[in-house]
Amino acid sequence: MKLKLGIIFIVVFFSCANEVMIPKPKGYQRIDLPKKNYYKSINPCNYTMDVPEYATVEIDKYPNAEPCWYNVQYKNFNATLHLSYKTIYNRDSLFKLLNDSRMMVYKHTMKADEIIENYISKPGKNGIFYELDGSTATNAQFFITDSTKHFLRGSLYFNSTTNQDSIAPVLAFLKIDMLRLIESLEWKK
DSSP states (O other): OHHHHHHEEEEEEEHTOOOOOOOOOOOOOOOOOOOOOEEEOOSSSSSEEEEEETTTEEOOOOEEETTEEEEEEEGGTTTTEEEEEOOSHHHHHHHHHHHHHHHHHHHHTTEEEEEEEEEEEEEEEEEEEEEEEEOOSEEEEEEEEESSEEEEEEEEEEOHHHHHHHHHHHHHHHHHHHHHHHHHHHHHO
């Protein structure tokens, strides 16, 4: 009996000795993305746009915010799309808005691996949709204008330190919402 138990013990001991212990890789939380349904957001400013039902539009409460600055809050994703509307008065004011918008994007050059400019050219809507790859504070920005009276700038920020790998699915999901906003944007007369 002792011989049988000894053989079983030796077999079990040596069969386990070859197993290499590998730690599990660090994982991220599962993110359930909601179904995309949109509604027309109407504000007292000079534009309307489609906003997803899982987001809320709030007046920007920053102390230096101007009257037509809004935030689209994506509370489930801990993200905010900051929208800044400006009226164009003349060519000089348009040039300043375009220059300021470009400077706001390119100040992230030090951290960005790449900045992709996607040009928007539709009747009454011209602009650029910027995609910033890398460890930047913002991953997507845009401006859209009719070049005569209206100028809208948007920038997406996550309200926490971002890791490109962990936010990639949410970022792709929210970029679709930003493009829908641009596509549905209508200037009031």
